[in-house]
Amino acid sequence: MTDSPGPGGRALVPWPRVWKWVLASSLVSVVALTLPESSKACPPRCECSAQLRSVSCQRRRLTNIPEGIPTETRVLDLSKNRLRWIQSGDLAPYPRLEEVDLSENLIATLEPNAFAALQNLKVLKLRGNQLKLVPMGAFAKLGNLTSLDLSENKMVILLDYTFQDMRNLKQLEVGDNDLVYMSHKAFSGLLGLEDLTIERCNLTSISGQTLSYLHSLVTLRLRHLSITALEDQNFRKLSNLRGLDIDHWPYLEYISPLSFQGLDLHWLFITNTNITTVPSNSFKNLMHLTHLNLSYNPITTLDPWAFKDLLRLKELIMVSTGLLTVEPHALGGLRQIRVLNFSSNDLQTLEEGSFHSVNSLETLRVDGNPLLCDCRLLWILQRRKTLNFDGRVPVCAGPVEVQGVSLSAFSDSALFDHFTCQKPKIRNRKMQQNFLCMVNRVLYHLSQVVAREGQPVSFVCRADGDPTPAIIWISPQRRRITAKSSGRIIVLPSGTLEIRYAQLTDSGTYICIATNAGGNDTYFATLTVRGQPLDSASAFFLNRSLYSGEYFNDTNLNSTRVFLKFTLDLTTILVSTAMGCITFLGVVLFCFLLLFVWSRGRGQRRNNFTVEYSFRKSEPTTGSSTGGTRKFNMKMI
Ligand SMILES: *[C@@H]1O[C@H](CO)[C@@H](O)[C@H](O)[C@H]1NC(C)=O
Ligand SMILES: *[C@@H]1O[C@H](CO)[C@@H](O)[C@H](O)[C@H]1NC(C)=O
Ligand SMILES: *[C@@H]1O[C@H](CO)[C@@H](O)[C@H](O)[C@H]1NC(C)=O
Ligand SMILES: *[C@@H]1O[C@H](CO)[C@@H](O)[C@H](O)[C@H]1NC(C)=O
Numbered sequence: 210m211t212d213s214p215g216p217g218g219r220a221l222v223p224w225p226r227v228w229k230w231v232l233a234s235s236l237v238s239v240v241a242l243t244l245p246e247s248s249k250a251c252p253p254r255c256e257c258s259a260q261l262r263s264v265s266c267q268r269r270r271l272t273n274i275p276e277g278i279p280t281e282t283r284v285l286d287l288s289k290n291r292l293r294w295i296q297s298g299d300l301a302p303y304p305r306l307e308e309v310d311l312s313e314n315l316i317a318t319l320e321p322n323a324f325a326a327l328q329n330l331k332v333l334k335l336r337g338n339q340l341k342l343v344p345m346g347a348f349a350k351l352g353n354l355t356s357l358d359l360s361e362n363k364m365v366i367l368l369d370y371t372f373q374d375m376r377n378l379k380q381l382e383v384g385d386n387d388l389v390y391m392s393h394k395a396f397s398g399l400l401g402l403e404d405l406t407i408e409r410c411n412l413t414s415i416s417g418q419t420l421s422y423l424h425s426l427v428t429l430r431l432r433h434l435s436i437t438a439l440e441d442q443n444f445r446k447l448s449n450l451r452g453l454d455i456d457h458w459p460y461l462e463y464i465s466p467l468s469f470q471g472l473d474l475h476w477l478f479i480t481n482t483n484i485t486t487v488p489s490n491s492f493k494n495l496m497h498l499t500h501l502n503l504s505y506n507p508i509t510t511l512d513p514w515a516f517k518d519l520l521r522l523k524e525l526i527m528v529s530t531g532l533l534t535v536e537p538h539a540l541g542g543l544r545q546i547r548v549l550n551f552s553s554n555d556l557q558t559l560e561e562g563s564f565h566s567v568n569s570l571e572t573l574r575v576d577g578n579p580l581l582c583d584c585r586l587l588w589i590l591q592r593r594k595t596l597n598f599d600g601r602v603p604v605c606a607g608p609v610e611v612q613g614v615s616l617s618a619f620s621d622s623a624l625f626d627h628f629t630c631q632k633p634k635i636r637n638r639k640m641q642q643n644f645l646c647m648v649n650r651v652l653y654h655l656s657q658v659v660a661r662e663g664q665p666v667s668f669v670c671r672a673d674g675d676p677t678p679a680i681i682w683i684s685p686q687r688r689r690i691t692a693k694s695s696g697r698i699i700v701l702p703s704g705t706l707e708i709r710y711a712q713l714t715d716s717g718t719y720i721c722i723a724t725n726a727g728g729n730d731t732y733f734a735t736l737t738v739r740g741q742p743l744d745s746a747s748a749f750f751l752n753r754s755l756y757s758g759e760y761f762n763d764t765n766l767n768s769t770r771v772f773l774k775f776t777l778d779l780t781t782i783l784v785s786t787a788m789g790c791i792t793f794l795g796v797v798l799f800c801f802l803l804l805f806v807w808s809r810g811r812g813q814r815r816n817n818f819t820v821e822y823s824f825r826k827s828e829p830t831t832g833s834s835t836g837g838t839r840k841f842n843m844k845m846i
């Protein structure tokens with residue numbers, strides 16, 4: 210209620226249809242006129258309320274603080290005027306002031322002790338002025354202030370001890386300034402500060418030391434900043450911080466693993482930045498985090514166990530990150546996840562195997578994704594009546610028969626007609642022992658590949674299936690080689706295994722496994738690598754293979770070591786074994802035959818054989834030097 214005569218005056222215009230209303234209004238005016246004398250002491254053009262002890266002089270083109278403000282005033286609103294400075298003593302006559310609004314003036318200068326007499330001041334608004342520098346002592350003696358708004362000014366630097374006396378300040382806004390630098394001790398003294406917002410500044414770094422004075426800080430919002438990295442211990446000593454909002458940092462690309470060290474956050478927003486992966490390592494200490502928002506970051510892949518340390522996470526929001534792949538176990542460890550928002554991404558599927566357990570899930574947003582309605586989405590479909598889609602039921606983008614059909618439109622009986630997958634089938638199965646192999650860029654159909662050391666070898670493995678099967682290979686050492694492996698032995702996107710420079714240790718049986726959600730198919734290939742004399746070409750290859758061996762050694766592969774779980778096809782084992790045996794027996798028999806023939810020719814020697822043979826070099830020049838003769842002694846037992 211105000212004592213402004215405005216509405217009552219207007220209502221007194223004779224207007225028959227509103228008589229009742231006029232009566233009521235005049236009553237109000239009468240009541241207002243009978244209020245105590247303080248209402249008389251109201252500055253001209255201002256509105257005063259005796260009851261609230263408030264004076265409002267908003268938008269009055271005032272150039273200085275008006276005369277006639279009652280001394281007992283608690284709330285003073287001088288916003289949207291043309292005040293240029295506040296001198297010490299300007300507000301001294303009104304020691305009862307609790308709230309002063311000086312927003313949107315032209316104040317460029319604050320004198321030291323400008324507010325010193327205002328011991329009861331709780332709220333001070335200086336938003337939208339021309340302040341370039343707050344001199345030391347300008348806010349002196351404001352021990353009871355709880356809220357200070359300095360946003361939308363022209364401050365370039367925050368000096369040491371600017372807020373020194375403000376023990377009780379709870380809320381501070383310093384956003385929308387040209388802040389380039391915050392001095393290390395700028396926030397010293399702010400022992401009670403709970404909320405801090407710094408936005409739209411020209412800061413290029415946030416110093417851990419500057420923030421370290423804010424022991425009581427609960428919420429920190431850092432928005433629209435041009436900072437490129439979060440460094441180690443950026444937020445040290447903020448042990449009471451529960452919420453951190455990092456929003457609109459377009460240049461942010463790196464988050465150090467130790468940047469959140471010492472924090473115990475409950476919610477964390479890292480949104481609208483340029484980070485391309487989930488900063489899993491930085492989440493290590495955030496055991497109590499319940500809400501995580503990573504929306505609008507260019508994160509296209511969720512790697513396995515990306516959130517493994519966030520044991521209590523309940524809500525994960527990743528809207529519009531361009532997400533293409535959620536790998537198996539990507540959400541592993543999130544036992545309590547309830548809300549998952551993957552709205553507006555590029556996901557074709559979201560498999561049950563990505564979750565720790567889908568049973569905790571209550572709300573799922575996957576609308577706005579090009580979802581393929583095959584067996585991988587069956588788990589969503591089976592839960593479509595209990596799962597909350599937040600009003601946006603996902604729609605199939607494929608296959609063609611169900612394109613554009615909402616998941617809620619399928620009847621229970623239709624589930625197994627549409628949501629199906631086709632098990633992978635490796636092509637050329639009939640020629641199982643007759644696979645394709647490339648040696649030195651020539652394609653062979655071979656049952657067993659024999660390559661020389663240093664030669665490139667590739668095995669082709671192509672499979673059909675729906676969804677398109679992923680191809681992995683298992684090396685003779687039982688290691689997994691996938692399209693992500695790097696080094697000398699890789700798998701090309703087509704599924705072909707490529708060994709760039711064969712080494713003796715590469716010999717053995719390679720297994721190709723084609724997998725998709727429908728199942729898997731396997732295929733075997735055997736490679737034998739033979740050594741060769743050290744001519745210049747092979748020496749070159751040897752050098753190269755030693756070189757690439759640095760990238761592809763046993764320790765590198767350790768993490769991808771796999772123990773074959775699937776049972777081998779019995780016939781394949783028999784065939785492989787049989788072939789191996791036959792080859793071995795053949796060689797042994799041949800040797801015995803040779804020995805037999807030789808012993809016949811040489812006559813009777815019981816126990817000792819001497820095998821003599823000579824070999825020729827490619828360019829025989831002189832008889833004695835080119836041909837070498839070697840002797841082997843063999844004992845018959
Ligand atoms: C805070 O206000 C109380 C009265 O409400 C006063 O007694 C006290 O001195 C003030 N404290 C400071 C530091 O100004
Ligand atoms: C701060 O950044 C804005 C926008 O980039 C620029 O216009 C302004 O001049 C900068 N201020 C300072 C003090 O660097
Ligand atoms: C974000 O990162 C990409 C590539 O990593 C780069 O091309 C782009 O310029 C970055 N954007 C900004 C605003 O720095
Ligand atoms: C996540 O962050 C985006 C971008 O800042 C925001 O628009 C959205 O409201 C946030 N979502 C939640 C649930 O906090």
Ligand SMILES: *[C@@H]1O[C@H](CO)[C@@H](O)[C@H](O)[C@H]1NC(C)=O
Pocket residue numbers: 526528548550552572574599
């Ligand atoms: C999911 O994100 C969309 C887009 O930001 C938002 O409108 C919606 O409220 C969010 N839903 C949940 C449950 O977080």
Ligand SMILES: *[C@@H]1O[C@H](CO)[C@@H](O)[C@H](O)[C@H]1NC(C)=O
Pocket residue numbers: 722724728729774775
């Ligand atoms: C292959 O499929 C079988 C069931 O068909 C499964 O038990 C096995 O784990 C799968 N193997 C791989 C490597 O995916």
Ligand SMILES: *[C@@H]1O[C@H](CO)[C@@H](O)[C@H](O)[C@H]1NC(C)=O
Pocket residue numbers: 745748749752
């Ligand atoms: C192989 O490496 C050794 C030492 O690194 C070098 O002396 C030799 O010339 C190399 N051989 C070839 C064929 O590159």
Ligand SMILES: *[C@@H]1O[C@H](CO)[C@@H](O)[C@H](O)[C@H]1NC(C)=O
Pocket residue numbers: 758759762763764765
């Ligand atoms: C294998 O690679 C690792 C890391 O690249 C390296 O530390 C190690 O010394 C290498 N081991 C061998 C035997 O080359």
Ligand SMILES: *[C@@H]1O[C@H](CO)[C@@H](O)[C@H](O)[C@H]1NC(C)=O
Pocket residue numbers: 764767768770
């Ligand atoms: C290699 O794997 C074993 C068990 O699989 C593990 O104990 C060891 O720490 C791993 N070594 C490295 C270097 O990753």
